[in-house]
Amino acid sequence: MRFKTLGLAALGATLLASAVATPPVGAAEEQFVPLLVYRTGPYAPNGIPLADGFDDYMQLVNLRDGGVNGVKLAWEECETQYNNDRGVECYERLKGMGSTGASLVNPYSTGITYALIERATADKVPVLSMGYGRADASDGRVFPYVFTMPITYWAGADVMMQYAKKETGGSLKGKKIALVYHDSAYGKEPIATLERLAKEEGFEFSKFPVAHPGLEQKATWLQIGRQLRPDWVFMWGWGVMNSTAIKEAAAVGFPMEKFVGIWWSASEADVVPAGDSAKGYKSLNITGVGTSAPIFRDIQKMHADGKGLADKANIGTVLYNRALVNSFYFTEALRTAQAKFGKKAMTGEQIQWGFENLDVSQAKIDAAGMTGLLSPVKLSCMDHEGGGSAVVQQWNGSEWNAITDFIAPRRDALRQQYEASAAQYAAEKGITLRDCK
Amino acid sequence: MIYREAGQFKSSYGADQAIFPILQDRIAVAIMLAIAVVVIPLVAGPYWLETILVPFLVFSMAAIGLNLLTGYCGQLSLGTGGFMACGAFFAYKLSTAFPELHIVLVFLLSGLGTAFVGILFGIPSLRIKGFYLAVATLAAQFFLVWMFNKFPWWNNYSPSGVISAPPRAVFGDFYLTGTQATPEIKYLFLLAFVSVMALLAKNLTRSRIGRSWMAIRDMDIAAEIIGIRPLFAKLSAFAISSFYIGISGALWAFVYTGSVEALAFDINRSFQVLFMIIVGGLGSILGSFLGAAFIVLMPIFLSNAPAALGLHISVELVSHMEFMIFGALIIFFLIVEPSGLARLWQIGKEKLRLWPFPY
Numbered sequence: 005m006r007f008k009t010l011g012l013a014a015l016g017a018t019l020l021a022s023a024v025a026t027p028p029v030g031a032a033e034e035q036f037v038p039l040l041v042y043r044t045g046p047y048a049p050n051g052i053p054l055a056d057g058f059d060d061y062m063q064l065v066n067l068r069d070g071g072v073n074g075v076k077l078a079w080e081e082c083e084t085q086y087n088n089d090r091g092v093e094c095y096e097r098l099k100g101m102g103s104t105g106a107s108l109v110n111p112y113s114t115g116i117t118y119a120l121i122e123r124a125t126a127d128k129v130p131v132l133s134m135g136y137g138r139a140d141a142s143d144g145r146v147f148p149y150v151f152t153m154p155i156t157y158w159a160g161a162d163v164m165m166q167y168a169k170k171e172t173g174g175s176l177k178g179k180k181i182a183l184v185y186h187d188s189a190y191g192k193e194p195i196a197t198l199e200r201l202a203k204e205e206g207f208e209f210s211k212f213p214v215a216h217p218g219l220e221q222k223a224t225w226l227q228i229g230r231q232l233r234p235d236w237v238f239m240w241g242w243g244v245m246n247s248t249a250i251k252e253a254a255a256v257g258f259p260m261e262k263f264v265g266i267w268w269s270a271s272e273a274d275v276v277p278a279g280d281s282a283k284g285y286k287s288l289n290i291t292g293v294g295t296s297a298p299i300f301r302d303i304q305k306m307h308a309d310g311k312g313l314a315d316k317a318n319i320g321t322v323l324y325n326r327a328l329v330n331s332f333y334f335t336e337a338l339r340t341a342q343a344k345f346g347k348k349a350m351t352g353e354q355i356q357w358g359f360e361n362l363d364v365s366q367a368k369i370d371a372a373g374m375t376g377l378l379s380p381v382k383l384s385c386m387d388h389e390g391g392g393s394a395v396v397q398q399w400n401g402s403e404w405n406a407i408t409d410f411i412a413p414r415r416d417a418l419r420q421q422y423e424a425s426a427a428q429y430a431a432e433k434g435i436t437l438r439d440c441k
Numbered sequence: 442m443i444y445r446e447a448g449q450f451k452s453s454y455g456a457d458q459a460i461f462p463i464l465q466d467r468i469a470v471a472i473m474l475a476i477a478v479v480v481i482p483l484v485a486g487p488y489w490l491e492t493i494l495v496p497f498l499v500f501s502m503a504a505i506g507l508n509l510l511t512g513y514c515g516q517l518s519l520g521t522g523g524f525m526a527c528g529a530f531f532a533y534k535l536s537t538a539f540p541e542l543h544i545v546l547v548f549l550l551s552g553l554g555t556a557f558v559g560i561l562f563g564i565p566s567l568r569i570k571g572f573y574l575a576v577a578t579l580a581a582q583f584f585l586v587w588m589f590n591k592f593p594w595w596n597n598y599s600p601s602g603v604i605s606a607p608p609r610a611v612f613g614d615f616y617l618t619g620t621q622a623t624p625e626i627k628y629l630f631l632l633a634f635v636s637v638m639a640l641l642a643k644n645l646t647r648s649r650i651g652r653s654w655m656a657i658r659d660m661d662i663a664a665e666i667i668g669i670r671p672l673f674a675k676l677s678a679f680a681i682s683s684f685y686i687g688i689s690g691a692l693w694a695f696v697y698t699g700s701v702e703a704l705a706f707d708i709n710r711s712f713q714v715l716f717m718i719i720v721g722g723l724g725s726i727l728g729s730f731l732g733a734a735f736i737v738l739m740p741i742f743l744s745n746a747p748a749a750l751g752l753h754i755s756v757e758l759v760s761h762m763e764f765m766i767f768g769a770l771i772i773f774f775l776i777v778e779p780s781g782l783a784r785l786w787q788i789g790k791e792k793l794r795l796w797p798f799p800y
Contacts, residue, residue, distance in 0.1 A: 043757040083744065083756040088705060089496065092698065093741060096492040118603050118700045126620040138601070187590060189601040189702045196600045216704060425600060432537060432597070432607050433619065 034078040035071075035338060035349045036102020037062065040094050040111055045085035046217060047243045049273035050323055054112055055081060056314030057327025063313050064299075064306055065335060072338050073347040078102060084116065091116030092123070099127055104351045107338070108132050108359075110330055114190040117150075125149045129352040130337075130359055134330050135160070135267055135290045139193055140425035142389035144360065145437040147426065149352075151359050153333065154381045154392020155290055157266065158421060159413035161194035161238070163288060163394045164264050165201050166411060168236045177206040180234040184224065184241065184249055187213035191240045194266075197421065198238070210234070218245025221252045229256025239265040246274035247282075254281030261286065267394065271322040275399045283401040288394045291329045291377050293404045295320035298373035299328070322404060329378045337362050360385050379410040385440035389422075391415065444793045460643060477632055482625045490624035497737050498631040499692045504717040504729035505642050506685025511715070512723035513646055514678035515658030516566050520578035522710035523585030524683050525690030526703055527555040530595045532691035533604040537597055544609040544617055545634075548691050555687025556680040558585070563679025567672060570661075582711055589703035605700035618695050627696050634692075638685065643726045645681065654678050655724075686714075720774060722781025731782040735774075740767055 039058055042051030062077045071077060080101060082094035091111060099106045108130040111117045117137035124131045131150045133141070139156035141147040155163075169176050183198060185191030195211060202209035210232060212224045218241060228234060237258065241249055246269040253263055261284050265274070270287035278285075295304075303319060306312045318324045341350045341358030350358070363382045369375060381390030393410035430437060444465050451457045461467045485494070503525060510516050531551035535542060542550075562581040566574050589595045596604045608619025616622040617630055645651050653674045656664035665671055694701040713736060721732020743763040747754050778785045792799065 041756060043755075044760040048757075081756045083760040085760065088698065093492045096488045097745070100486075100488070114601075115702065115705075118601075118605070118702070119698050122605075122620050122699045140600075188704050189603045192602050193600060216707070428597075428599075429605070432605065434608050 033074075033349055034076050034102060035107055036105065037077060037079040037334070038095065038098035038101070038106045038109055039079050039081045040084050040091055040098075040109065040113075040116065041081045042084050042086040042112075043081075044083060045087070047086040050243065050268075050271060051086065051112070052315070053271070053273075053318040053321045053323040054327045056318045057324040058110075058331055059313035060303060060306070060319070060324075061328050061331035063311065064302055065331075067306060067311060068302055072335050073342050075338075075342070075347065075349050077335075084113070086113055088113070088115045088119050092119050095120055095123065099129060102349070104349045105129070106352060107350065107355050108334055108352070110134070110334075112136070114193075115188070118189060121147065121150055127352070128356065130356045132330065132333065132359070134326070134333070136190070140422045140429065142387065142419075142422045143426035144383075144385050144388040145426070145440055146430045146435055147388065148438055149356055151383070151388045151390075153362075153383060153388065153390035154379060155394055155413065156389060156418075156422075157190075157193035157240070158197040158418055159389070159415065160266055160288055160394060161197040162201065162413040162418060163411050164238050164266075165198070165205065166413070167264065167396050167408065169205065172235065175205075176235075178208075179236070180208045180210070180232060181236045181238060182210050182212060182228055182232060182234040184212045184214060184221075184228070184237060184239045186218060186240055186242050186245055187215050190242065190268075194238075194240060197418070200417070200421070214241070214245055214249070217243065219248055221245075221248055225249075225252035225256045225258070229253070229258050235262065237263045239263070239269050241265060241269040241274075247277040250275065250278040250282045250285055254278070260284035264288065264396070267326075270397065270404075272404075273323075280401065282399050285399045286396055286407070287399075289322060289397045289404075289406070290392065290394050291322070291325045292395070293320075293322060293325065293397055293406055297375055297377050299377075302373065325377060329374070332372060332374060332378070333362070333364065333381075336364055336368065359383060360388075362390070364390075379412075385438070389415075444790075444796070446794075458647075460647075474636070478629070482628060487624040490628045493738060493741060494628055495624070495631060495697050496693075497733055498628075498635045499689055499697050500714065500717060500733040500737050501730045502635050502638060502689035502692060503686050503714045504721065504733045505639055505726060506682045506689060507714050508718045508721075508723065508726065508729045509642060509646070509654070509685065510678050510682035512718055512725065512728070513651060513658060514654035514675065514682075516563075516675060516678060517571065517575040518578040518682070519575050519708070519711045519715065520562060520581035520585070521686055521714040522706040522708060523582040524555050524559060524686040525693060525710060526585055526589050526706035527558050527683075528552060528687030528690030528692075529694035529701055529706070530589050530604065530703075531555065531687065532695060533597075533606070534595065536607055536609060536695075540607070544611060544695070547609075548634075548688050548695075551691045552684040552688040555690070556684040559679040559683025559686075560676050563676050563683075566675050566679065579708075582708055586703050586706055601702070603700055603702045604694065606695040609695075618699065622696075631692065631696060638688070639726055639730075642685065646726070650674075650677060658724075716771075718781075720771060720781060722783030725781065725783035727786065728781050728783030731786070735782065739770065743767060 041055035042048060043055055062079055066076050080098055082098055084091040084094050095109060106129045109124060110132050111120055114136050117133045120131055133152055135155055139158040141150035142152045142156055198209055214221055214224060239249055263285055265287035267288045267290050270289050275282040275285060307316055337355055337358035338350060340361050341354045345354045360383055364380055366380050379393040381392045383390040393412040395406045395410050396408045397404045398407045446463045449464055461470060507521050510518050528551045531554040532547050535550055536547045565577040569577055596602050606618040608616055610616045611630055615626050653669045656669050657674045661671055717732035717736045720735050722728025740763055743766055744759055747759050
């Protein structure tokens with residue numbers, strides 16, 4: 005009985021304590037960045053290098069440059085476990101922190117992005133969904149606070165097709181392309197684009213949905229490897245689905261050189277578990293690979309001084325680099341906003357202006373020591389994608405190597421698709437298009 | 442001492458059968474409602490309203506629905522997620538196909554649609570019982586989610602399969618969904634809606650139909666012998682339960698997240714609601730609320746607690762601690778009171794009546 009009372013009392017005390025206390029508020033001149041991370045849960049192998057990249061880059065900016073134009077970056081992590089409900093909770097918890105509130109949010113989950121689009125728009129917090137989320141959010145007239153740079157899934161499908169076409173000798177007529185995709189909002193994104201391309205290029209397109217989490221793909225691959233025998237297989241996979249697919253593809257003898265994954269099927273965590281069978285597997289990437297860019301000298305030095313935040317093993321991995329590029333886009337947008345509004349902490353609304361007027365030229369990339377890590381982008385009120393490109397990389401059994409230059413998608417037709425899809429969204433939501441003059 | 446009913450005489454059947462027969466209870470409930478309606482919207486910030494109270498109310502609705510079926514009628518169901526998906530997608534189709542339809546009507550109609558689906562999947566319950574029925578309802582879970590994922594008609598041919606709530610007002614300029622909706626309106630609307638539905642459910646369980654469910658639950662052969670039709674009792678339980686669950690699914694998609702894909706209603710959602718009623722108390726409307734509070738709020742409290750106490754520990758450690766403490770708490774409560782939190786509350790009340798001189 006006493007144990008019971010004690011337990012209940014302890015529980016009550018914890019509840020009370022957590023109800024009364026309020027979150028800490030950052031110092032006056034700090035730019036607050038909420039970080040929605042997943043260091044635990046089923047996608048932790050992907051979430052950890054991403055979160056480490058953010059931590060390291062912001063730490064580097066604070067230590068090396070004293071912040072952005074003297075404004076230090078402050079950040080706080082919140083664990084989402086890649087769960088949409090928790091993502092919303094984290095966003096709401098962190099959005100009011102810091103002197104000017106959240107600067108932007110990088111959800112790193114298509115589901116959380118969808119859940120945050122309306123909320124963040126209402127709160128005037130930019131959403132930077134870099135290579136994920138809603139492709140049609142590239143239309144800035146309908147989605148003023150959502151940014152899809154440097155490239156969307158639809159554009160990624162176009163790049164993949166271009167690469168396959170070039171490798172097949174300039175024509176895909178009569179060829180067969182199969183898409184293996186995670187049966188969710190994320191995996192379905194490229195279908196409409198690939199169906200359109202199938203008509204234009206004359207290839208035969210077939211779809212193979214894989215149920216979450218994607219551990220059971222024997223039937224799928226038997227069908228692909230024994231019956232359909234496609235010329236190319238594209239994959240929109242995530243987490244454990246990727247390594248499973250590679251293993252199953254190898255088991256049915258499908259050539260890895262003809263197997264191309266999207267940039268979320270492109271990290272070390274996706275190929276290492278598949279062992280030797282992954283050798284030769286290809287994937288798209290939106291950022292460069294390796295540690296040859298000059299910025300890594302600064303990062304290594306920071307770690308040598310004992311001030312780095314990341315696990316050293318993650319430095320230079322695909323997702324770590326992606327987080328570096330993501331943070332770099334943010335600091336550049338912040339700089340752009342500060343050039344107009346003054347060198348102080350910016351509000352979400354001002355950073356939104358910064359993103360819309362962002363121009364990341366090759367000269368700026370070189371000056372930041374990020375040569376080869378990203379392609380130039382230039383955004384506008386109309387275009388929130390910014391004209392970025394993707395590279396094709398190949399796994400040699402121990403590391404990724406880029407095997408092409410940055411390939412630009414053909415955006416004319418894509419832009420029409422974005423606008424048509426965004427217009428449908430606007431009609432459903434009763435949104436009047438913003439005038440982009 | 443203060444919680445005594447001495448001197449409170451009942452002079453009519455109505456007074457004797459009241460939900461809250463004791464004056465102190467009525468006062469307490471009135472005060473609680475007043476706090477919920479007036480004080481909480483004034484005091485609680487948007488974080489509290491939007492991410493804690495709104496999902497709590499939505500889940501309470503789902504838990505009430507499942508409790509009617511499992512707690513009162515004794516039919517174990519693992520199809521809750523599928524039925525919630527039904528409500529969400531029906532509401533989406535209705536509100537986009539008929540934009541002039543009022544949002545409350547949309548919710549009620551989508552609940553009605555889900556009720557029919559519930560009857561359909563309830564038919565096997567006439568032949569199979571217990572764990573076997575759970576497996577049959579599992580089929581509903583997988584089939585429904587698969588259907589909404591498979592056929593693009595359900596999401597108006599959106600390329601990603603995600604549905605997104607169109608902006609709708611409760612009345613005038615008070616938007617419940619869309620970017621103009623404020624957390625206060627969402628909270629107050631849900632509070633009113635869920636309270637009314639909970640009152641309906643409570644009265645339902647005290648009526649003839651509710652008693653026939655309980656008779657079926659306690660011993661279906663005996664119930665049949667005393668003249669209760671199992672067909673009607675079981676199917677009505679499935680229908681009404683699905684009605685509640687369908688509405689909660691619609692509320693989830695429209696009021697809480699604003700956009701949702703079919704995968705959000707996977708098997709884990711069914712388990713979540715089932716755990717709510719087990720922890721809260723089977724066969725109790727109050728238990729549905731307590732269970733929803735426990736399952737929805739406790740993880741959020743646990744993940745906030747270290748920061749609130751001024752401890753700065755890494756997020757992964759917090760998250761691991763959250764799992765351990767949450768699991769330990771569930772086991773603790775089930776050992777202390779296997780009949781759920783509602784029973785714990787009842788025992789507390791009985792003790793309070795004897796306080797300070799227990800015998």
